[in-house]
Amino acid sequence: GENVEQHPSTLSVQEGDSAVIKCTYSDSASNYFPWYKQELGKRPQLIIDIRSNVGEKKDQRIAVTLNKTAKHFSLHITETQPEDSAVYFCAASRAGGTSYGKLTFGQGTILTVHP
Amino acid sequence: GAVVSQHPSRVICKSGTSVKIECRSLDFQATTMFWYRQFPKQSLMLMATSNEGSKATYEQGVEKDKFLINHASLTLSTLTVTSAHPEDSSFYICSASASGGPYEQYFGPGTRLTVT
Numbered sequence: 001g002e003n004v005e006q007h008p009s010t011l012s013v014q015e016g017d018s019a020v021i022k023c024t025y026s027d028s029a030s031n032y033f034p035w036y037k038q039e040l041g042k043r044p045q046l047i048i049d050i051r052s053n054v055g056e057k058k059d060q061r062i063a064v065t066l067n068k069t070a071k072h073f074s075l076h077i078t079e080t081q082p083e084d085s086a087v088y089f090c091a092a093s094r095a096g097g098t099s100y101g102k103l104t105f106g107q108g109t110i111l112t113v114h115p
Numbered sequence: 116g117a118v119v120s121q122h123p124s125r126v127i128c129k130s131g132t133s134v135k136i137e138c139r140s141l142d143f144q145a146t147t148m149f150w151y152r153q154f155p156k157q158s159l160m161l162m163a164t165s166n167e168g169s170k171a172t173y174e175q176g177v178e179k180d181k182f183l184i185n186h187a188s189l190t191l192s193t194l195t196v197t198s199a200h201p202e203d204s205s206f207y208i209c210s211a212s213a214s215g216g217p218y219e220q221y222f223g224p225g226t227r228l229t230v231t
Contacts, residue, residue, distance in 0.1 A: 032218065043208060043222040044159065089158060101147055101212050103220060105158045 002027040004092050006106025014114050019080050021109045023090035024072040030092040033066060033073045034103070038087045047088075048075070080113045087111070118142055119211050121223035128199055128230055136194045136226045138209030144189035145211035149220060150182075153206040165192055199230045 003026040013019050025033075031052035036044035050057045050064045050073065057064050061080075066073040077084060090106040118141040128134050138148060147166050151159040163179075165171040165186035173179045183195040192211075196203055206227055210220040 034219065041206075041225075041227070043224050045222075046219060049219065101218070101220070102149070102161060102164055103159075103210075104161070108158050 002104040004104050004106040010110045012112045019077045021075045023106045025092040030094040032093045035075045036089045082113050082115050085113045117221045119221045119223040125227045133197045138192045140190045140211045143213050147212045148192040149210045150194050151208045201230045204230045
């Protein structure tokens with residue numbers, strides 16, 4: 001099955017700096033890659049996603065890049081703010097077969113933005 | 116739109132008892148629902164996938180007789196933890212997909228289960 005590795009496990013930045021979180025996946029058939037932000041005790045919140053027919057997607061301060069050949073994708077947050085502090089998870093899924101729509105999550109990154 | 120609710124939000128039960136958690140899609144029909152478990156400071160681990168009207172598909176290592184999943188309608192799925200033990204204490208989160216494809220899953224708010 002799919003395996004998703006996420007790095008780093010913790011990331012500490014100063015307010016205004018950029019933050020980058022990277023993930024690799026193992027199943028070349030995966031074609032959907034969402035990123036979630038989760039605050040303590042709350043549900044994961046989708047912040048951006050990308051499908052395999054696109055190499056990059058941007059939404060204001062957040063961007064995701066996908067390299068299908070290398071099977072890795074990254075989350076980029078610019079101009080970080082203290083309210084960006086949370087746990088971030090990457091995930092991967094693919095259509096077809098018995099894995100249809102099933103998400104495999106990375107291990108998570110604890111992002112801390114210092115004022 | 117695309118709201119998923121879960122009930123209860125928190126539950127404390129005694130060891131050996133059973134607990135039922137409900138997951139509802141409030142404004143869309145969920146062809147597929149997923150159940151996850153999240154231990155403190157860990158990632159979300161998929162327990163099972165359920166499609167309306169059919170048996171759930173469990174992930175390797177998840178006991179189907181212990182975690183009973185029912186997806187009786189396009190808006191409701193239930194997870195019953197049978198004969199709960201302290202090691203079952205966790206955060207249980209459901210999600211629902213409208214299309215069943217590799218698209219966005221809508222997550223419920225989660226249920227914090229504590230078994231004493």
